[in-house]
Amino acid sequence: MERDVFSALADPTRRRMLDLLVRQERAAGELGHAFPHISQPGISRHLRVLREAGLVRVRQERRHRYYSLRSERLAEVDAWITKYRGFWEFELDSLEAYLDSKKRARGEHRA
Amino acid sequence: MERDVFSALADPTRRRMLDLLVRQERAAGELGHAFPHISQPGISRHLRVLREAGLVRVRQERRHRYYSLRSERLAEVDAWITKYRGFWEFELDSLEAYLDSKKRARGEHRA
DNA sequence: ACAGTATATACCCTGTCGGTTATCCAAGTG
DNA sequence: CACTTGGATAACCGACAGGGTATATACTGT
Structure with missing residues (x-):
């Protein structure tokens, strides 16, 4: 057990x-x-x-x-991974911001 | 790898x-x-x-x-467990409903 | 080039995992 | 009761995980 x-x-x-x-x-x-x-x-x-x-x-x-x-234990796993959720949302945001800045840079070139 | x-x-x-x-x-x-x-x-x-x-x-x-x-793989795990999230929310709801009905039953007794 | 520090790899040993076959147990049915 | 069916357990085995020591590699400072 x-x-x-x-x-x-x-x-x-x-x-x-x-x-x-x-x-x-x-x-x-x-x-x-x-x-x-x-x-x-x-x-x-x-x-x-x-x-x-x-x-x-x-x-x-x-x-x-x-x-x-049984849900309890799976919920524990979910709780564990929740610690990281903020992290990858941050990473994805960073990526998005990066791509965004690139796009803007291109836009400025053309403007 | x-x-x-x-x-x-x-x-x-x-x-x-x-x-x-x-x-x-x-x-x-x-x-x-x-x-x-x-x-x-x-x-x-x-x-x-x-x-x-x-x-x-x-x-x-x-x-x-x-x-x-690296976030990607952890996000995959999170995606996997997401399938179950609805499930345990349902279970907890059931529990809550059960307790609630009990409380109501007690209330009716007293009323 | 050499000595030292930071980290990875090689090799070995032991315990656990996942699979198999054979066997057991419990429940239902004639 | 004997027989069948659903499922768990026992005993065994090869593969692998994770630990250790010894050694190799890579970079730094002298």
């Missing part, structure tokens, strides 16, 4: 699994069908990692185990 | 390095001082991973190599 969220997200298969869970919960087997090249135990272990990272929850109904997204 | 951003972010040391670069560029050695338990080559290799993931750029000046943040 208590596994690092970022390392859980490091694997592309697991990221795609989360993608599949955005709109609806899905049974483990259903998720598995999306990855025909991975064996059933492989799928099960990926799901375990996601569980241990707190990224999904499971609900048992009849014979099926339905996985669904 | 061309290394996966998510796996580069999977290591906590590398995340902290990025944190150190948010406000200013820093020389490799300067970054190293923040991690006294890791040897100089270890630091250098973490920086290489960040470089190969496109998360930082390097600039050589005199004897120093100054690392600074």
Whole structure:
């Protein structure tokens, strides 16, 4: 338990699994069908990692185990990256300003 | 080259390095001082991973190599997580609505 | 040219990851 | 109860990640 969220997200298969869970919960087997090249135990272990990272929850109904997204941990990641958001907005602004100054320079040439 | 951003972010040391670069560029050695338990080559290799993931750029000046943040890739991660943002806002709304309905229920009891 | 500082690379070792097959368990069904 | 189905766990394996020490490279000042 208590596994690092970022390392859980490091694997592309697991990221795609989360993608599949955005709109609806899905049974483990259903998720598995999306990855025909991975064996059933492989799928099960990926799901375990996601569980241990707190990224999904499971609900048992009849014979099926339905996985669904848990928002909290993803929100943490979002919070982390928010620190940087201001930064790249600044960089893009700089680029824009640079291009803008160039354009203006050209304009002045012609004027 | 061309290394996966998510796996580069999977290591906590590398995340902290990025944190150190948010406000200013820093020389490799300067970054190293923040991690006294890791040897100089270890630091250098973490920086290489960040470089190969496109998360930082390097600039050589005199004897120093100054690392600074590159926004593009972080913006990609942000774009990825954006798909989920709506989701957890929905979940939080649901929670809020639930608590709200409870409060209202209590209110009705008293009323 | 030499010594010193800043950083990267080579090489090795160990632990973890992701995959596989075989097996187990739990739930539903005849 | 025996059988099937959905899914998790166990045991094993090759690849790789991340750490260390030793060494190479690059630039500076003398």
